[in-house]
Amino acid sequence: MRIGGLASGMDIEKMVGDLMKAERMKVDKLHQRKQFLEWQRDDYRSMNSSMLKFRDQIFEGVMMQKSYLQKKVDLSDESVASVRNNGSTTDFSGTIEVKELAKSATIIGSKTTGIDPTMKMSEITSSTSFTVQAINKDGELDKGIEVKIDPDETLDSFMKKVNEQTGVTMFYDSYSQQISMTAKHSGDVFGKDEISLSGADDLVSKLELGKGVASYTEGANAKFILNGLETQRSSNTFTIGGVEYSLKAVGKTNFTSTTDVDKVYDTIKSFVDQYNELIAKVNGETDEKRYRSYQPLTKEQREAMSDKEVELWEEKARSGTLRGDAVLRSGVNKMRFDLSTPVKDLPTELNQLSDIGITTSKNYLDKGKLVIDDKKLKEAIAKDPNAIYKLFANDPKPITDGSGKEKPNVEEMGLARRLRETLKGTMELVEKKAGKSFDVGNEYALGKTLDGIDDRITSFERKLIQIEDRYWRQFTAMEKAIQRSNEQSMFLMNQFG
Incomplete structure (x- = not known):
């Protein structure tokens, strides 16, 4: 804290401040230069x-290429099937006759007694795991997925795990008191069941899902005739020759494609x-x-x-x-x-x-x-x-x-x-x-220049402190000289009384 002007009556602080404004002009120019270069850097990065x-x-x-494969497909009966281009580079046309739609296999258990979705699994089964094998999206049986049974979890949470981890959807209907399991993928695996359960016989028995007790509906392939060729697929949606077909109902429809010029x-x-x-x-x-x-x-x-x-x-x-x-x-x-x-x-x-x-x-x-x-x-x-x-x-x-x-x-x-x-x-x-936003200063040209300006600003700031201190020392010396002169004048005046 500095106080000046007691002897001279001058506003020393203002005078030093005005002198420092002139000294700071060089530093201000460096700050302005730095700000402009930062704007320039940001604008380059924006560009x-x-x-x-x-x-x-x-x-x-x-x-x-798919941007140029956009096609409009006209069908004589849209209720039978939908047809869209999925990679064909040329226009296509033909006839599709749907004989049978694909469907998923289903197991519906008999009416259960004493079973509640809120029951703990320990009250239903002593087994530690349950394996579900189901048809996959390729129309083949998966290897079977084992679902761990936690004795403290409820039947409802267990069924959620089955739905998340396996190829079936499982739920309990409180009205009919029956369990339903449906394969997530449609189709027929010839000579085999599309859904099979193993690894927890007591659980299967309690849920009334065992063979001879539950109602089992086999999965079926979609059967159709495409341009005279009779064939089938495990799903109602499939791609042949770069064209995707989605079957909707039994029937027959003609289709013709043209380039979708607008798209x-x-x-x-x-x-x-x-x-x-x-x-x-x-x-x-x-x-x-x-x-x-x-x-x-x-x-x-x-x-x-x-x-x-x-x-x-x-x-x-x-x-x-x-x-x-x-x-x-x-x-x-x-x-x-x-x-x-x-x-x-x-x-x-x-x-x-x-x-x-x-x-x-x-x-x-x-x-x-x-x-x-x-x-x-x-x-x-x-x-x-x-x-x-x-x-x-x-x-x-x-x-x-x-x-x-x-x-x-x-x-x-x-x-x-x-x-x-x-x-x-x-x-x-x-x-x-x-540079990029995560680059440090010495990795790009403007960054190196900005680092150099920062160094110069730091150097000037140190120099400004020294200059300000020098000004205060000079004014302080002046104040002391004036004080001594005042004291001498007062002494002489007292002597000559």
Whole structure:
């Protein structure tokens, strides 16, 4: 705690404070520089997040073959069966006649006496385990699953364990006082029971589930005629030749598939919209004006302004952090080149975007924005969706350069695949500048610069403490000199009385 000005009458604290403001200007500039670089780092990382999101969307959209296998299926009788494409690359049609639906095996026990779901298992059985064998999803018997019996658990909790661990669904009906067990999967295992119980004879007996006592309904396969071929499956839902059939009732229906143009169109349009959104963001950031007269606010400046004034100031102070960035501009130019260059070795009538009605906007202010001719694109989809898939996702073998190393065959690579490679390269360069959120400072360029600024700030802060101490020593010395002068003056005045 310092008190000055007793001898001189001056406000020493204010004078030292004003002198230190001038001394702190260098440190304030370092803090402002640090704040701007942190904004720049965050904006780089935000840009990388946008590029990563687009890169993932490309993979999940126009690069997935299933996106082009969307088909509409018309049926003459939808109550008999439903039919949908599950991997067929060509249109399909035919007739399916359902003779019999698949059903699951069931065991229904006789009426039990003295059994309650709240009873403990120790009151029902002395066995320690119970084995259930049932038909699985492949139409074959599983190896049998052993369920441990806890003497202290209730029958209700035991049945829940059976339902969770085995291939059957088991429950007790309090009205009829009967136990029901149904196989989770339908079908017939020829010559064998689809559900069999073992390992706890006293439990089976108490629950009235034993053979000769319980009612057993065998499982059955679905029987049908598909395009003249009579066959069967263990489930009512199955896939043949990339087409999924779900049988509903006995009967006959015809089916015909056509390409679902609208769904394929939506996938491609989503890609174009996401591309336009990304390049608009990159162009906006690299062209954004930099207001150099608006520097990041110091602590004192921020305290002197209202919240709204701070918001408006920082809006301009933070602008232009990525203005003219060479990496981002190069990435956008490379992306435009990727989409405008034909895919080598594809048919000339369908080897570039313009062939399917997607072109670059003629307005130079759009800076590479893609525009869709809806009619032309839908006609191309209806004609050959597989060719469009190759245009976007063609995956050629790597080529070998003069040194024997393999490298991507970009000329024959699909347009979307090229974009992913360009995005990957651009993101790696940005990461070298701005790093990732979990990177430490010395792992990327801006981080090293920020660490250097922190070191300089620490050094300046120590120096400022020394300067402030020096000012106080000087003013204190002045106060002492004035005090001595005052004392001498007073002594002389007393002497001359």
